[in-house]
Amino acid sequence: MEIAGFAAAFVIGITLGLMGGGGSILAVPVLVYMLGISPVLATAYSLFVVGIASLTGAINNIHKGQICFKTAVVFAIPSFIAVYLTRLYLIPAIPEHLFDVGTFAVTKDMAIMVFFALIMLVAAFSMIRKGKEEVEGDENTQPKFNYPLILLEGGVVGVLTGIVGAGGGFLIIPALVLLAKLPMKLAVGTSLLIVAAKSLIGFIGDLQTGQVIDWTFLLTFTGFAAVGIFVGGYLSNFISGKSLKRGFGWFVLVMAVLILAKEIM
Numbered sequence: 001m002e003i004a005g006f007a008a009a010f011v012i013g014i015t016l017g018l019m020g021g022g023g024s025i026l027a028v029p030v031l032v033y034m035l036g037i038s039p040v041l042a043t044a045y046s047l048f049v050v051g052i053a054s055l056t057g058a059i060n061n062i063h064k065g066q067i068c069f070k071t072a073v074v075f076a077i078p079s080f081i082a083v084y085l086t087r088l089y090l091i092p093a094i095p096e097h098l099f100d101v102g103t104f105a106v107t108k109d110m111a112i113m114v115f116f117a118l119i120m121l122v123a124a125f126s127m128i129r130k131g132k133e134e135v136e137g138d139e140n141t142q143p144k145f146n147y148p149l150i151l152l153e154g155g156v157v158g159v160l161t162g163i164v165g166a167g168g169g170f171l172i173i174p175a176l177v178l179l180a181k182l183p184m185k186l187a188v189g190t191s192l193l194i195v196a197a198k199s200l201i202g203f204i205g206d207l208q209t210g211q212v213i214d215w216t217f218l219l220t221f222t223g224f225a226a227v228g229i230f231v232g233g234y235l236s237n238f239i240s241g242k243s244l245k246r247g248f249g250w251f252v253l254v255m256a257v258l259i260l261a262k263e264i265m
Contacts, residue, residue, distance in 0.1 A: 005034040009224035016192075016225075017232020018239065025123050026250055028116055028164065029259060031221075039109040039116075040091065044166060044187070044206040045218055047087070051199030053225040054192045060233055061189030068190050071150075071180045072143050072197075075172070075190075078151050079158035079198045086162025087205030113263045116164040120256035127249030150179050162202050 008030040015026075027049050031042035059068050098106045153175045173193055176187040207213070
């Protein structure tokens, strides 16, 4: 099972390299169900894994000139603040035992996984729909900024990232295309930079709460994901990320249903 977990980390990296997002949604289920890590710690580990893997992809896109730094800054500022405060204050403040429904006890770990599964459902439907007909920006269009909406979505994505430990690329990319009018390739590269920065800032919030980190395990898992993102970036020269996104969306949908069934039943 441990070998399968590290293999899954490699697959997470490949999907990030191919599609610019989506793969990170699998990090927490892999860490919890395949490697036996508690949900709260798994979301912290996921932030680090997603941050490093996305940073690897972002550096590659910087070399290609496929990042809009001004858009990244506008979107990232509220996202940085939200994810940092969520990990530092909100997550530790949630009690271990939330409430009872008859004889059914709802715990913090269960609530995090159920909420994560619901986010996976949103991501799955987004990828299935966009995989069928991807929103494209005109390559020659100059970025335009709807500042209030970009700031609002940046904050919302930051809170979601802080709670579930996923990068939120499936939310960021459509926002950059629709709200900042970025072409798709530029939106993917910019998204990776935003995801990398806010995920690592969220992880810093975990370190400040005194969370105990198994660095040997975490760096090994992250290494597999980072190698995967290079492989995914290479494969993207031959395989269209759009054609994979819909199928991957169905896979995420099935995973979300299985997580809900396991946690609730």
